[in-house]
Every structure is written in C-alpha cells, then in structure tokens.
Amino acid sequence: MDTTVPRVSERRVHVAPLGHERDRIVEPLRDHGADVVYLLADAPDRDAARGTVDFEAAAAGPDGGRVDVDGLTDYQRDAWAEAAEFASVRAVPVALADVYDVLGVTTTIAARHGAGEPDGDRLFANVSTGPRVAAVGVAIACMIVGARPYSVEPETHRHDVREEPLTAGVAATVDLPLYPMDAPTTDQVAILGWLHERDDDHLTTDKWNLIEWARERGLSFLREAGESRTAKYRALETHVLAPLRDRGYVELEDVGRSDTVRLTDTGRRVFFAFQHKLGG
Known part of the structure; x- marks a missing residue:
C-alpha cells in the first residue's frame, strides 16, 4: 500500500466492501491511518439507480443511514464499530453482486473526494473483503480514477460465515498493479x-x-x-x-x-x- 506522507490538507479515504470479514476490513484501515472509510454494504434490492450514493445518509451513521443494520452479522457490525473508533465511517448500500453498481459507487465516491486531483484526497480500496464480482468492480474503478487498490492476505481461514468471519488476522497487505483505462469522455x-x-x-x-x-x-x-x-x-x-x-x-x-x-x-x-x- 502507498505509505508516503500525505499533504497536511489531504485525507486518506478508504473504500471496502462489507463482506464476510472483520480483521481484513479493520486492520489495514488502522495500520495505514484511514481518515474516512466507506463500507459498501450489500443491498441487492436497493431502489436507487446504479452508482448513486446518498452522501448525507451515509454520514448519518447506523441510526440515520440507508444500510439495513439489522441485516448485518454481529461481526460485520463489530467491523463497523471498530473502524469508527479511529476513522469517520460512512456505510453505503450497494448491490455487491452487480459489478456496475460497485464500479459506479466507487467512482462516485472518488469524484466526491477529488481523488486524482492536485488538491483532492488520497483514495484506497480493499479488493479482498467482498465477493469476487465486487472485487472486480472496485479494481476497475481504481484504474479509472487513479486510486490505489490493495489486497489483504488472511492468517487463517474459517468456513461457516453465518457464525463467524471467513478469515482471521492479517498476514500481509499486497499492492495490486495499476493499468490505465480508456473511460468515456x-x-x-x-x-x-x-x-x-x-x-x-x-x-x-x-x-x-x-x-x-x-x-x-x-x-x-x-x-x-x-x-x-x-x-x-x-x-x-x-x-x-x-x-x-x-x-x-x-x-x-x-x-x-x-x-x-x-x-x-x-x-x-x-x-x-x-x-x-x-x-x-
């Protein structure tokens, strides 16, 4: 992950799918000093158009946001709460199985923070914590906006995600390659x-x-x-x-x-x- 010192006015903004994980979501945020965190919570039947983000609702927290908090597992709620101890957390409903929704939401967040602009924030995205389709959408979005995707390797694997996270601990955080993409004008x-x-x-x-x-x-x-x-x-x-x-x-x-x-x-x-x- 990019560990260069940010400008005084620059914030480290992270995007992470809120999948069946806890450690792989929280620990990279803590280790690399995340200032703002967008958790992409699965909402396969959401009413909004693909790629849209209600930033006001996202900033309202669990009580005022659009994410179904009761539909989250205990460890997903724990990941949210732990990240909120050191960063500003904003949960956003996304259809994680829809690559275009994930892609659009991520690029919309990037635009909101001026990612890639001289005076914008620095954007990072975790491609390890959601389904593979979500990982593809996040990775492509990073290529488009010039953000930094990263992959997090677990120390151990577990299997029954209804009871506990799929993985535990963090062995390493790995940079992913960046490729330019010819986006429409x-x-x-x-x-x-x-x-x-x-x-x-x-x-x-x-x-x-x-x-x-x-x-x-x-x-x-x-x-x-x-x-x-x-x-x-x-x-x-x-x-x-x-x-x-x-x-x-x-x-x-x-x-x-x-x-x-x-x-x-x-x-x-x-x-x-x-x-x-x-x-x-």
Whole structure:
C-alpha cells in the first residue's frame, strides 16, 4: 500500500466492501491511518439507480443511514464499530453482486473526494473483503480514477460465515498493479445519459436531435464545429458516436432518411458506472 506522507490538507479515504470479514476490513484501515472509510454494504434490492450514493445518509451513521443494520452479522457490525473508533465511517448500500453498481459507487465516491486531483484526497480500496464480482468492480474503478487498490492476505481461514468471519488476522497487505483505462469522455457520458432518459420515455433519437440537445447544453465537441450542419454531423460522429459504437455502447438503425441512435444494454450499464462525470 502507498505509505508516503500525505499533504497536511489531504485525507486518506478508504473504500471496502462489507463482506464476510472483520480483521481484513479493520486492520489495514488502522495500520495505514484511514481518515474516512466507506463500507459498501450489500443491498441487492436497493431502489436507487446504479452508482448513486446518498452522501448525507451515509454520514448519518447506523441510526440515520440507508444500510439495513439489522441485516448485518454481529461481526460485520463489530467491523463497523471498530473502524469508527479511529476513522469517520460512512456505510453505503450497494448491490455487491452487480459489478456496475460497485464500479459506479466507487467512482462516485472518488469524484466526491477529488481523488486524482492536485488538491483532492488520497483514495484506497480493499479488493479482498467482498465477493469476487465486487472485487472486480472496485479494481476497475481504481484504474479509472487513479486510486490505489490493495489486497489483504488472511492468517487463517474459517468456513461457516453465518457464525463467524471467513478469515482471521492479517498476514500481509499486497499492492495490486495499476493499468490505465480508456473511460468515456464527459460528452460521451452525457449523450449516453440522454439516450437513457429518452429510452425510458419510449422516445427515439436521431443524429440531428442529438446535435440540437448537445448545442443547448454547450457540450464541448460542438464548440469548434462552426455553424455548418455538415461540420456538426462530423463532430458528433468523430467525438461521440464512433467511439461509443466501436465499444458497443450505442447502435445506429436506418429509418427513412435519418439514423436512429439506440442505447445498448452495455451502454446503459456504462452510463450508470460513469455518471459521476456529469457532476450530479
């Protein structure tokens, strides 16, 4: 784990799935001086959209938050209480079996704390304490925002998680490699979001409709396109539709003299994961 000295104003923010663990959650937080801790508590049937975080409720604690405290095991509640002895703990409901929800929540937390920005907080994430799908979502989020993922090796293993944690003790904390990820641009996320809204209202969208919507909202890809209709179409294709189409996030369908742009299921999930780029 990164142990360099943080700036005076910088906080160490940790994200950890609240899985069937206690020691592997708490001890790395204690050892590395966590200031703020986000515990991702499993909520497979949560009502909120993927990737969203109610920060006010998260800061309210067990009595005012959105996490079902009664649904936690005794040792999960113990992990929460122990971490709260030395850090500000904020529990967030997440569908841990949904990689896009975990990814979106983690990137939203990163955006909230300015992770990766010159004056932002330093973000770390534990990939050891939840199901494997959650680990993947957390790890990918770290690649996107430039956070530090870490893995925690247990000293011993136990098996009946209904009675006690799966593991006990900490033998070592291991850094994981970082790889850059080509995330969609803010303009691309905005277009995905609008397609999502239109789709929910059972409305179709063609290219010119997208251009008009983007112009009204001042999206950057049109700023240097000029007034030429052809140039605007070219800018939309080059900076938005071609990259989204190549990644399978949108599809084009010929309808009469125009192309209808449709959001794919993958594109919808990617929007949920990256909607934090739109700033709320």
